[in-house]
Amino acid sequence: MTVHPSLQNYADAWTHSIEAIAALVGPLAEGDWNRRTPCPGWSVRDVVSHVIGMECEMLGDPRPIHTLPRDLYHVKDEFSRYMEMQVDVRRHHTSPEMTAELEYTIIRRNRQLRNENRAPDAVVRAPLGKEQTLEVAMQMRAFDVWVHEQDLRAALDEPGDLDSPGAQVARDTLLAALPKVVAKKAGAPRNSAVVFDVHGPVEFMRTVRVDAEGRGTVDGAPSLGPAVTLALDWETYVRLACGRVRAAAVADRIKVDGDQDLADAILREFAVTR
Template sequence: MTVHSKLQSYIDAWTHSIESINEMVSPLTEGEWSRATECPYWSVRDVVSHIIGFECELLGDPRPIHTLPSDLRHIVDENARYTEVPVDIRRHHTAPEMTSELEYTIIRRSRQLRNESRQPDAVVRAIGGGEITLEDQLWARVFDVWVHEQDLRRALDKPGNLASAGAVMARDHLLRSLPRLVAEDAQAGPGSAVVFDVHGPLEFMRTVRVGADGRGTIDSAVSLGPAVTFVVDWETFLRLMTGRVKRSAVDEDRLKTEGDLKLADEILSRIAVAR
């Protein structure tokens, strides 16, 4: 049985990232598991619990039956409640319990993925309900796991993998949101262009162009006379787009804006498109 070549790249990126997480958290002390991360309201333990919970869901394990405490301020809708259940149920697990469950989950999920025989466009159940293609499901898992890998690395002061295969796939996942962010959310005018010039371990430049119909598109071509240019390092770009940091907390040398500052502020105030 051979996994479709298009899916294998996602599986490889997911494997590299989740095994990096496993290696990073295995030696942690009990106190380090409680360290806060930039993922709002979540500790190191919570982030790892989230990863375990969603991978177990894709393995077909039954959802835990659990009532959340009433004082969790960040539970504002049903989606947040759904996500929090597998996190809260593990909040009192010890370090050995966490590491052993993570290792076992990786073994089980890796076996499942090695035996994947479906095509990339096969329709599967999405986490939380609904339908999605298998390719998009795997892409979403690469994105989620790699972003949380970076949450853990920042919390534990263990930087790395900012240009890994998972990083490239996470970048492309984020870039899909830019046309709507610029054209619809920030209401950039027809005919305008916004440039994102990103440097660092993963360097790229993308231009969002707003057409006469008000819809946005994105490409890698250079724009002459853009309405706004953002010059930002890759890690800051990631943190902004995933809601890990607000513009007001970013040092000026890490994010520079040129052009229409009002439009730039509109974009930056809505840039947290993935949390």
């Protein structure tokens, strides 16, 4: 059997992005694996190690037994320690070791997807020993792999795939986080609206509405009198939302109309992943 039809778009997006990663890193010289990426604290090798490690966890492989060094400045909490384990254990792996493990992991995951017959609401393991549905797990793997593909492209100066299937998954995943960013974290006033006008390879306009109880929702209907409108390109939106850059560094790529203080608060809280 194949993956459930409602999960096929996540499988397709994952496949497209992870094959792009394999193509990007396959020809790299040993020194190129040490290039810094926009992902804080991680090199090209580290990003690929993370991807391999997370896919191995989807396969049900046991996590490595490993003690992290104490001087990793980007490891600040339990979640980052969890993620770092799969990375640090591979930090001294050579280029051939990295590409071989990546290729083998892709083969195994492709086989798993071809044989996947669980329902979307089947419960699978999540980071930190938690649980999630298979649908959420596949969505997050498609999203994560695309974001890290972009990290690698930035490090290797190989732009592309900003409108790929993974980009569409990333759009939906990041949009779902907007109400919390605007209503809760940035503290937008009750009975207000904030418009996001995004252009480029992926284009959309969305309105986050904050109701009388302070709850936020997002929809595609325009607002006649928004408190603030933020216009920016898709690549900048992704870099901000994924914590790859601060708003001050890309201020020239963001147009603000309306309440500047609210816009600043939103941009300050815009990162929803790392």
